[in-house]
Amino acid sequence: MQYSYQQLAAQLAQEITSSHYPIGERLPSVRSLAALHHVSVSTAIRCYRHLEQVGLVEARAKSGIFVADWKMRRRDSGTANTALHADASARQRANREALQPVSYDKLRSLQHRMSELYLLTEQPLQWGLHLASAAPEWYPTADLSKIAQRLLRQHPEMLGEYPTGTGLPALKEQLVQWFSIFNMEVHPSELLVTNGSTEALSIALRAVAQAGDSVVVESPVYFGLLQVIENLGMRAIAIPCTEKDGMSMEALDYVLEHQSGIKAIVVMPNFQNPLGCHMPVKNKKRLLKLAEQWDLAVIEDDVFADVAPSTAFTERAQPLKSWDRHGRVIYCGSCSKSMAPAFKIGWVAGGRFHAKIAALKLSLSLVTPLVEQRVLSEFMQSGAMHGHLRKLRERLAATIPLATRAVQAYFPSGTQLISTAGGWWLWIALPEEVDTLVLLRRSVAQGLSFTPGAMFSNADKFAHFLRLNIARPWGRDMERALQLLGELTRQLLLETGDRGQISRPQN
């Protein structure tokens, strides 16, 4: 992306170095330049300032702007020359970065997998299906917007107030009431409002473990968590999950008995990402018992539970935290999936770790802005949340049979649809020969993205898996997306032949 002053500067630089404007010649005034090129005066100023810095023009007091003796300067080894090069190379570097393509191999890097995936979001994509978001129109944006407008009209002064505290008391009270519906008793004083659940997870990890420590995670696991753990200098020990029950208790038991240095278990007991499964209650209790036995903290990521499919008996699965009698579970939630994706409001109920978590939050980002918290708490208080969540779940569920049929129709045999994850995404195992990183590179070239399976592992697993976001109205457009992806998969299979291996991407 080039900005107009840079474009203008580039053009003038070309005109100067090609001697269209010879050395010593007077250049148009700032105002003339602006008028000449249909840019603002400030753009013209910035253009000349830039050219001055790189040594092509010079401003002479009270007489104007002139072409500098740039040939002389370039011959010099003085500071102007160094600055010119430094500036030019910095600019080139920055431009390169702005245009940087996705490095598909970096999607495997523990330190970069999430950053790299987010680069995909900057690409022009017809079907950007690599995140886990739902269609914006499926959120109560009209209600939220109305509440926000009213608050802003009635209390504009709130925008001048410096936020303090661990969260808006009114929001905490709404959250506590919501928690009590699924039998999770949390006192507002052990609740902290965060900048989304990523901040909650990141703080929780820092509160219970240090660089060099190990933490247990699921496999497959939410890729973002792996990057957080890596960047904290911790080690993730991945415990296999089954599609039905989530984290294997047998494997967990074994690992805790045989490995030392483990400080915490990070788990999504309700609606695991990417498997979409819930842990059975008996496993939840067993996990808590193991945590007690080995004196571990449990970090519970519950962000999808509010929007997971409901069963006949319960609206909402009970989190581990609801059975936690020793303050051992750090519960992390957010409104990003359930109510207001744009708000980035999360929360953490820290149990015995609350004080440490609150101190870390202050070190990380001081406080969470209050305006969104006000809007959210009024929305929750209005009672509209229940109806909205029911509708959102229904919409998500309605997509499932259509997406399932599309996978059956368009994908080659040997493809397994492991989970439809409550209508949020598909978790698909393609035939083993298919490297989904290669498939991703090709499908992005056709305007379609997904999350490659390799990202969900820290041990090169799931290389032939993919996660595809489907939480949007299903129509011809999505049908075409699945068709395209199926075709690309077939092509890859044909290229590899029966036993062949596809070479990994080079960049």
Next chain:
Amino acid sequence: MQYSYQQLAAQLAQEITSSHYPIGERLPSVRSLAALHHVSVSTAIRCYRHLEQVGLVEARAKSGIFVADWKMRRRDSGTANTALHADASARQRANREALQPVSYDKLRSLQHRMSELYLLTEQPLQWGLHLASAAPEWYPTADLSKIAQRLLRQHPEMLGEYPTGTGLPALKEQLVQWFSIFNMEVHPSELLVTNGSTEALSIALRAVAQAGDSVVVESPVYFGLLQVIENLGMRAIAIPCTEKDGMSMEALDYVLEHQSGIKAIVVMPNFQNPLGCHMPVKNKKRLLKLAEQWDLAVIEDDVFADVAPSTAFTERAQPLKSWDRHGRVIYCGSCSKSMAPAFKIGWVAGGRFHAKIAALKLSLSLVTPLVEQRVLSEFMQSGAMHGHLRKLRERLAATIPLATRAVQAYFPSGTQLISTAGGWWLWIALPEEVDTLVLLRRSVAQGLSFTPGAMFSNADKFAHFLRLNIARPWGRDMERALQLLGELTRQLLLETGDRGQISRPQN
């Protein structure tokens, strides 16, 4: 703070254990209970659920709610009893925490000084003068609110959008234009929008140093920075500052030559907190040279520069970053002091560290919400920022002579007003016998808070200093605040006598 369901539960529990409701008796239905006590149905449900959890009532399917055999249960050593006690003690603990008074001695703790100071904000104070905020009515809240309302009305769908990316491009472009006014050339691609400047500082530190490394800071220094450094397991080496020029270049030179393990210099070259001073340009250049010589990163905290007093020649002091040719300076700024305190929007121009900083931001809090960024960018684009900043500076400046006179009038001799910090705060040295932690405890008891000097040091310096926020309309109220503080200081002096020492607070 007790919630109505808890109050109701406490009352019912009392009635049950005093046998007003005997064991086995049927209790009012949920709806009757709600009507009887003028509470909502959901409160009544929560009350009964709570009593059920502690074993005082039991719900029998299709017949109602009955008083449980709680005497039997209490005699048992079973789970109900344990749960009852665990629940009760958790509740008691939580209640204690909610009412926890400020531990003045913890204001000295590197790990807790900021958390503890923030506890002051939860106290009922007539004069809460311990932060560095300005009066809400001094911000362009009407303009900001209007922009926000219009955006929400026209684009409610934005609330449903999952934010991605390193910041709103339109805001980045406004920031880059603003930077160019003070000769700081930053490309949007090396700019990252953060959740306020604390997040920017915290990420910057993690990008350039690890646990065990040392970083150079100023002395006195912003206390928040010390807690951030401590919580990252790093060591702060404090370099003395002068009231006139800020960080001493001679001391810095000496320290860099004699200490190893230093990775970065964190500095506020423009409007230092708490001294309010600017580094002279030659010192800024010398600092950059030293950083180059010793291969150090420089983290520049520039949050106050936009609202520092302007000189005759410049509207705005030039940051170190404007002379940085090697991408060595990580520049941190924010709108919290200058434009919109409630937004908590900050930014960091990371130079050569940008990629690492962007990856760390994803691990910390993914992205910064976009709604505030949209409002801020429109406000900046409207051109209203310049007028607002001029007015804000004038208002701040107008307070200075009044505050100065008040200090002269009310404080005992031996008091030195070191800085009036552009009208943001007073940095005062009281007679050496006065421990401002003791003074703070007493003044909070009278409804007045300030920041004790000890917080600005990691080496027990500035024990008789204090910082007092004055950025608000000056009137009788502020006059009384200064009078009160002066009196309390005199009392303390009288108690200690000429040579006496005041004992430190115990809690």
